[in-house]
Structures are given as structure tokens and as C-alpha cells.
Amino acid sequence: MYLLIPAAGMGKRMGSDRNKLLLMLRSRPLIAWTLLAAEASQAIQWIGIISQPYDWDELKGILAELNLQKPVELIAGGATRQESVYNGLQALPSDAQQVLIHDGARCLATPNLFDRCAEAVLHCPGFIAAVPVKDTIKVVDDSGVIQNTPNREYLWAAQTPQGFNVNLLKQCHAEGVENGWAVTDDAALFEKCGYQVKIVAGEETNLKVTTPQDLAIAEFILEMRKKGK
Numbered sequence: 464m465y466l467l468i469p470a471a472g473m474g475k476r477m478g479s480d481r482n483k484l485l486l487m488l489r490s491r492p493l494i495a496w497t498l499l500a501a502e503a504s505q506a507i508q509w510i511g512i513i514s515q516p517y518d519w520d521e522l523k524g525i526l527a528e529l530n531l532q533k534p535v536e537l538i539a540g541g542a543t544r545q546e547s548v549y550n551g552l553q554a555l556p557s558d559a560q561q562v563l564i565h566d567g568a569r570c571l572a573t574p575n576l577f578d579r580c581a582e583a584v585l586h587c588p589g590f591i592a593a594v595p596v597k598d599t600i601k602v603v604d605d606s607g608v609i610q611n612t613p614n615r616e617y618l619w620a621a622q623t624p625q626g627f628n629v630n631l632l633k634q635c636h637a638e639g640v641e642n643g644w645a646v647t648d649d650a651a652l653f654e655k656c657g658y659q660v661k662i663v664a665g666e667e668t669n670l671k672v673t674t675p676q677d678l679a680i681a682e683f684i685l686e687m688r689k690k691g692k
Contacts, residue, residue, distance in 0.1 A: 466624075484567045589627045
């Protein structure tokens with residue numbers, strides 16, 4: 464299985480002036496935790512990190528320290544996540560038929576999650592990892608007045624990995640460029656092109672590290688894992 468890791472963003476909400484994936488979490492850069500999980504996955508055989516070239520020297524240092532046994536390729540990112548994934552798809556080895564796309568900021572994904580997702584994408588053209596929403600969700604208008612309370616039973620919070628048939632996803636990205644579509648994830652492109660996207664059970668601990676508070680939660684989760692809890 465081939466894995467693309469979009470890692471080209473900045474850490475503005477983290478209060479950082481650099482790529483947040485290079486910030487430290489328990490003595491390792493954030494992205495190192497994702498790479499170690501991918502290394503431990505039984506299914507993943509190739510990793511592509513989509514990042515800005517000015518981060519490559521630091522990323523090469525991280526890779527040298529981790530000494531991963533699986534091949535890792537650095538791919539130039541774009542101005543948006545959508546552009547970055549497009550670039551990543553073009554850089555996949557020619558024999559890649561399915562791909563997992565995992566946000567580098569979700570640094571607590573486990574090898575088991577990667578393996579389950581790698582199995583799922585063999586049986587459907589597109590899926591996302593997700594967890595059921597626990598909170599009651601309110602839809603509000605521009606003035607803050609509640610307009611609707613959707614049934615929580617049908618609401619899921621999207622995570623990554625997301626997995627797709629490579630040729631279909633390339634077609635969707637090409638159509639997105641042609642039509643000027645701006646989306647926040649690849650599943651949205653798949654949906655806009657009329658393809659079904661299924662749900663694979665994600666992990667409650669697979670949070671996206673976006674703010675300093677998230678970083679503190681991630682520290683706690685890693686500490687609990689270390690203790691076997």
C-alpha cells in the first residue's frame with residue numbers, strides 16, 4: 464500500500480511561524496510519530512511526504528535519525544492541501560493502484576488503523592476514517608440563530624487516512640482543477656464527481672494537532688500508551 468502524507472502547511476493556529484509538523488512532541492517531531500506508525504504498519508510499503516522544499520533539509524535529518532526501512536520520497540507541496548495532494552498523486556510509483564492519504568497533523572494514528580484502512584481500500588473505490596459524533600450539533604445562520612438540529616445518529620467526524628483508487632482520484636483532481644473546485648479533503652472531490660465514499664471506523668485518539676491545547680492532549684495520550692492504558 465502507498466501512503467501520502469500532506470505536510471506542507473504552517474502552524475498559524477499553533478502560534479508557530481514554521482511547519483507545525485516539525486514541532487516537538489515528547490522529544491520527537493510531530494511527523495516522526497506518523498512515520499513510525501507507518502513503518503510499523505504491515506500493509507504500507509512506500510511513503511511520500513508532501514512538503515515545501517524549504518523544510519526538506521530538516522525532514523531529511525528526521526528521516527536519517529529514524530532510519531526507516533521503507534522507502535520515503537519527499538514531494539514538493541502546493542499552495543493548498545488540494546494542490547499538494549495533486550502533486551503527490553503525480554509522484555506515486557507507476558504501479559500504485561490504491562493510495563492512503565493521511566494528514567501529518569494526525570500524528571497519533573496507530574499501525575492497526577493504517578492496516579485496516581489499507582484493507583478497506585481494496586474493496587471500495589473510496590473511503591474515509593471517521594468516528595461517530597458525540598455532541599449535539601446545531602446549524603446556525605450568520606446572526607448566530609439556530610436553524611436546525613440534525614440527527615446525531617447520522618453524523619460522523621471525518622478523520623484520515625482516506626483511501627482511494629488512484630486512477631479515479633487523479634480524474635477527480637483533474638476535474639477539480641478544470642472546474643475551479645476548492646475542497647477541504649479528497650473525499651469531497653470524490654463526492655462532487657458522483658462517486659460513493661464509505662466510512663471506516665477511525666480512532667478516538669486520532670486527533671488533529673492544530674492548537675497548543677491539542678499538543679497537550681497528544682502528550683497525555685502518548686503517556687497513557689506508554690503505560691499500556
